[in-house]
Amino acid sequence: MPVEVILPKVDMDMETGSIEAWKVSEGDFVKQGDILFEIGTNKAVMEVEAPASGIIRNLVPASGEPIAVGTPVAWIFLEGEDASDTPPPPAAETAAAPQAQQPPASPSGEAAASTAPASNGHPARALDSGVRATPLARRTARLHGIAIAEVTGSGPRGRITEEDVLAHLAKRPAEPAPVAARAPAEAPTEGELVPFGPVRRIIASRLSESMRVAPHFYMMAQIDMGALQALLKRVGPRIEKAVGVRPSLTVLLARVVAGILPRHPMLNASVEGDAARLHPTVNIGIAMERDGDLVVPVLRGAEGKNLAELTREFGRLREAVANRTIQPADMRGGTFTISNLGMYGVDSFTAIINQPESAILAVGRTVDTPVGRDGQIVLRPMATFSLSSDHRIVDGVTAARFMADLREAIECPEVLI
Amino acid sequence: MSTLTEAAVESAVRELTYAEAIREALAIAMEADERVFLFGEDVGVYGGAFGVSGDLVHRFGPDRVIDTPISELGIAGAAVGAAITGMRPVLEIQFSDFVTLAMEQIVNQAAKIRFMFGGKAKVPMVVRLPGGSGTGAAAQHSQSLEAWFAHVPGLKVIQPSTPHDAKGMLLAAIDDPNPVLIFEHKLLYKTKGHVPEGDYRVPIGKAAVRREGRDLTIVGSSIMAVRAVAAAEKLAQEGIDAEVIDLRSLRPIDFDTIAASVRKTHRLLVVYEGVKTMGIGAEISAMIAESDVFDFLDAPIIRLGGAEVPLPYNPVLEKAAVPQEENILEAARRLARGEA
Numbered sequence: 001m002p003v004e005v006i007l008p009k010v011d012m013d014m015e016t017g018s019i020e021a022w023k024v025s026e027g028d029f030v031k032q033g034d035i036l037f038e039i040g041t042n043k044a045v046m047e048v049e050a051p052a053s054g055i056i057r058n059l060v061p062a063s064g065e066p067i068a069v070g071t072p073v074a075w076i077f078l079e080g081e082d083a084s085d086t087p088p089p090p091a092a093e094t095a096a097a098p099q100a101q102q103p104p105a106s107p108s109g110e111a112a113a114s115t116a117p118a119s120n121g122h123p124a125r126a127l128d129s130g131v132r133a134t135p136l137a138r139r140t141a142r143l144h145g146i147a148i149a150e151v152t153g154s155g156p157r158g159r160i161t162e163e164d165v166l167a168h169l170a171k172r173p174a175e176p177a178p179v180a181a182r183a184p185a186e187a188p189t190e191g192e193l194v195p196f197g198p199v200r201r202i203i204a205s206r207l208s209e210s211m212r213v214a215p216h217f218y219m220m221a222q223i224d225m226g227a228l229q230a231l232l233k234r235v236g237p238r239i240e241k242a243v244g245v246r247p248s249l250t251v252l253l254a255r256v257v258a259g260i261l262p263r264h265p266m267l268n269a270s271v272e273g274d275a276a277r278l279h280p281t282v283n284i285g286i287a288m289e290r291d292g293d294l295v296v297p298v299l300r301g302a303e304g305k306n307l308a309e310l311t312r313e314f315g316r317l318r319e320a321v322a323n324r325t326i327q328p329a330d331m332r333g334g335t336f337t338i339s340n341l342g343m344y345g346v347d348s349f350t351a352i353i354n355q356p357e358s359a360i361l362a363v364g365r366t367v368d369t370p371v372g373r374d375g376q377i378v379l380r381p382m383a384t385f386s387l388s389s390d391h392r393i394v395d396g397v398t399a400a401r402f403m404a405d406l407r408e409a410i411e412c413p414e415v416l417i
Numbered sequence: 418m419s420t421l422t423e424a425a426v427e428s429a430v431r432e433l434t435y436a437e438a439i440r441e442a443l444a445i446a447m448e449a450d451e452r453v454f455l456f457g458e459d460v461g462v463y464g465g466a467f468g469v470s471g472d473l474v475h476r477f478g479p480d481r482v483i484d485t486p487i488s489e490l491g492i493a494g495a496a497v498g499a500a501i502t503g504m505r506p507v508l509e510i511q512f513s514d515f516v517t518l519a520m521e522q523i524v525n526q527a528a529k530i531r532f533m534f535g536g537k538a539k540v541p542m543v544v545r546l547p548g549g550s551g552t553g554a555a556a557q558h559s560q561s562l563e564a565w566f567a568h569v570p571g572l573k574v575i576q577p578s579t580p581h582d583a584k585g586m587l588l589a590a591i592d593d594p595n596p597v598l599i600f601e602h603k604l605l606y607k608t609k610g611h612v613p614e615g616d617y618r619v620p621i622g623k624a625a626v627r628r629e630g631r632d633l634t635i636v637g638s639s640i641m642a643v644r645a646v647a648a649a650e651k652l653a654q655e656g657i658d659a660e661v662i663d664l665r666s667l668r669p670i671d672f673d674t675i676a677a678s679v680r681k682t683h684r685l686l687v688v689y690e691g692v693k694t695m696g697i698g699a700e701i702s703a704m705i706a707e708s709d710v711f712d713f714l715d716a717p718i719i720r721l722g723g724a725e726v727p728l729p730y731n732p733v734l735e736k737a738a739v740p741q742e743e744n745i746l747e748a749a750r751r752l753a754r755g756e757a
Binding site for chain 2: 323
């Protein structure tokens with residue numbers, strides 16, 4: 001059966017992509033791993049490799065127009081497959097006349113005729129219908145915009161499981177990493193090469209991009225956490241009783257930040273061309289870890305939610321992250337991010353801004369520290385907060401005012417009432 | 418240590434057998450409510466075929482612990498009548514197999530009356546049914562017929578697996594204003610476990626997660642829940658992390674707990690002693706397949722049920738006809754390793 005070449009999903013929230021340029025021509029022999037075309041997303045242009053070796057046909061024109069992810073853009077006919085038999089037409093975003101669409105040729109002509117009698121189907125559908133895959137594998141493939149037929153199954157009678165889909169995803173580099181991918185063959189002494197998973201790819205590209213476009217500057221403040229700790233102790237059990245989840249320091253900090261951010265519009269803004277977009281709501285992203293990858297679910301409309309509501313929502317997001325049911329919608333639309341690594345014993349650190357936001361707050365651990373109070377040295381629970389800001393729209397004084405408000409609100413949370 | 422503390426510690430570690438826990442529940446209910454009475458073959462002087470009622474006849478007298486003639490139809494019919502008049506009968510069907518003789522009264526009368534009289538008559542009766550195989554009692558004394566009754570709207574069907582639940586669920590069943598059937602596995606009667614003193618309830622219709630795990634979900638009730646937990650501990654040593662759900666109640670069934678678990682583990686093994694075909698496993702599998710959890714299945718569901726034969730007398734064959742711990746282990750391994 002010919003192998004379909006689909007427009008891959010190379011970015012988490014990507015729904016369409018475009019073919020910028022083909023690197024091969026109709027009828028060329030391509031080897032697995034060869035660069036086939038350049039795919040354009042709203043963030044970058046990347047190269048897409050051949051999923052198999054064979055003769056490539058039915059190329060969708062490189063128009064630069066948006067095409068839905070998962071759409072077949074070409075077919076690779078394997079050795080021995082007669083391309084002239086029933087060439088599977090690629091489905092461009094403007095669907096060709098349906099009657100012209102035939103199921104792709106199968107290695108044996110009769111089988112094709114008997115297994116796919118209804119030639120009204122979309123090629124991808126016709127291919128998928130004969131594939132053994134678990135419901136979860138199909139769902140995972142759907143979420144990542146890959147055709148299930150592309151995946152090699154490891155289960156009984158070739159059944160495809162979720163693990164196979166994930167392995168397939170990890171194998172399919174969408175960024176131009178072929179040089180690195182081939183390195184181990186030439187220099188096997190260099191150690192194991194761990195290919196980027198889809199999430200790691202996004203992290204790598206987004207954070208590199210952020211460092212490139214946003215001139216970061218950093219501002220630190222040591223803040224007394226005593227009042228916040230007391231507040232958490234007092235209201236924690238009540239909120240837990242009400243919503244079933246105990247509020248964490250992180251969610252309390254989200255509440256505090258949401259309370260002061262409306263007074264600092266440039267820290268709740270995005271650069272758009274030569275302008276700053278001031279966001280009408282405060283959507284706080286919380287940096288979390290899942291299986292070694294960074295994920296940032298978003299507490300939406302945080303300025304209008306009380307601590308109990310935020311706690312409940314945070315609990316839902318944390319569970320969805322752990323259960324891998326987190327939806328792209330839950331991670332979109334952040335306007336400010338908090339990253340708390342205090343629980344790992346980190347004293348302080350600086351973070352890279354999560355584009356297109358303009359600032360990120362990095363929180364270190366709370367540690368009893370000798371400080372001067374009224375001429376005495378006393379031990380106070382202190383934590384170091386580091387704000388990274390985008391100097392294109394946030395100046396030093398702007399950030400310093402935010403930090404002053406942050407200190408006041410943390411040391412005297414009553415000011416938020 | 419003060420006496421009070423000693424008593425508290427004693428209470429916290431107190432262990433009873435499953436049979437003793439049921440007897441204690443019966444005694445508590447009879448002491449609290451004079452409408453409660455026991456009814457059945459040999460429940461009085463003999464103390465019950467499996468010794469469950471024990472000395473209750475001496476404590477509460479033959480008017481409240483009533484030995485009946487050998488007529489399940491008569492026992493059940495009299496109990497339905499007594500329940501309608503406001504009594505709280507607890508009857509024992511000596512072997513659950515004999516319930517076939519009482520089907521008319523349980524299925525056509527007890528289950529229907531509240532509906533057909535628009536709620537003006539109620540049937541608050543409890544039927545205790547010792548069931549299951551493993552005692553060498555052959556085909557007419559070893560069946561697991563609970564699925565038959567779980568098919569009938571108007572009945573509640575419970576299958577506690579521990580002494581703790583047996584006591585708490587029986588007390589909940591006696592409270593219930595509707596007919597409740599409690600299937601007690603004969604092999605569980607001698608098993609021991611912690612049973613709190615005094616009066617407490619374990620709600621009907623709520624499953625218990627006996628062990629949390631990530632790799633697969635094993636659902637069972639009664640002795641199958643016990644075997645599943647034992648199997649899960651062995652699986653853990655092999656690196657397979659199984660979640661075990663003790664259903665406890667077949668009707669109403671706690672689908673939410675099963676669904677949440679399968680959504681997490683993506684694999685489901687249903688274990689039950691009743692004959693595999695048209696049984697509990699079919700129902701649970703279908704519920705999952707019909708729900709949005711379908712999309713989270715990463716392997717076919719496995720049903721492990723009783724063999725399609727009348728239960729053999731030969732002890733080797735009897736054992737082979739019903740899921741044992743080894744069978745659960747083997748099925749769970751296939752499921753977890755992607756060989757199913």
